[in-house]
Every structure is written in C-alpha cells, then in structure tokens.
Amino acid sequence: MTQRRISTILESSDESYKCTHCRAFESYDLDQVVSHCETCDQMPRPNKYKQRFVCILCDYGGYQRSQIKGHLFTHKGLRPYRCDYCGYASARNSDLLKHVRMKHGAGGAPPDFE
Ligand SMILES: [Zn+2]
Ligand SMILES: [Zn+2]
Ligand SMILES: [Zn+2]
Numbered sequence: 001m002t003q004r005r006i007s008t009i010l011e012s013s014d015e016s017y018k019c020t021h022c023r024a025f026e027s028y029d030l031d032q033v034v035s036h037c038e039t040c041d042q043m044p045r046p047n048k049y050k051q052r053f054v055c056i057l058c059d060y061g062g063y064q065r066s067q068i069k070g071h072l073f074t075h076k077g078l079r080p081y082r083c084d085y086c087g088y089a090s091a092r093n094s095d096l097l098k099h100v101r102m103k104h105g106a107g108g109a110p111p112d113f114e
Contacts, residue, residue: 016028018056019042020057021040037055049063050062
C-alpha cells in the first residue's frame with residue numbers, strides 16, 4: 001500500500017521566491033521562504049505582532065505562519081479553476097466561466113457581440 005504525497009502547485013512550482021526587501025534571499029522551498037518572512041531584517045515591521053511574518057514580495061504582514069503561507073499563494077497566481085478546452089486557468093470561478101463563454105462559446109450560445 002503506497003500513499004502518494006500530493007504536493008500543491010506551489011510546492012511543485014519551479015519558480016523560485018526572491019525577497020524584494022533584502023534582495024539577498026532566494027529559495028524554492030516554501031518553508032524556508034516562510035522562515036525568511038519572519039527573520040528578514042529589511043522588512044517593514046511597524047507592528048511586531050501584526051508583521052511577525054512579512055511577505056517577501058510586498059508589505060503584507062501576518063502573525064500566523066498559515067496567514068503568510070496563504071498570502072504567498074496569491075503571488076504565485078494559484079489558479080485552481082482550469083479551462084477544459086485550453087490551458088487557461090483562473091483564481092476565480094467567475095473568471096473561468098467568463099473565459100469559457102467568451103472563448104469557447106459554452107452552452108452553444110454565441111457571444112452576444114454585434
Ligand atoms: Zn529578505
Ligand atoms: Zn505579498
Ligand atoms: Zn479555454
């Protein structure tokens with residue numbers, strides 16, 4: 001019985017994370033990135049509690065590891081909604097539906113352009 005470890009899109013991404021605050025840090029490893037979010041001394045932390053973890057890509061701050069992790073996903077452009085017809089993917093279901101309607105005319109109805 002083998003259990004497959006399902007890695008997230010983020011973990012399997014081949015793009016590295018670079019810290020825009022110190023410009024010295026770069027890693028592919030999300031846990032290392034989160035650790036850096038806590039330790040980088042170039043990050044703006046006006047509130048040590050609210051900005052315990054600061055995003056390496058912007059000024060977003062969070063007190064909990066899970067908060068900053070979730071935030072980092074947004075930068076990766078995590079797009080769980082994928083088009084069945086082409087390679088398009090979107091972060092929001094509504095965007096995907098719009099795409100399918102515009103590009104593929106889902107439902108058989110032509111786009112209502114004149
Ligand atoms: Zn840094
Ligand atoms: Zn950010
Ligand atoms: Zn498509």
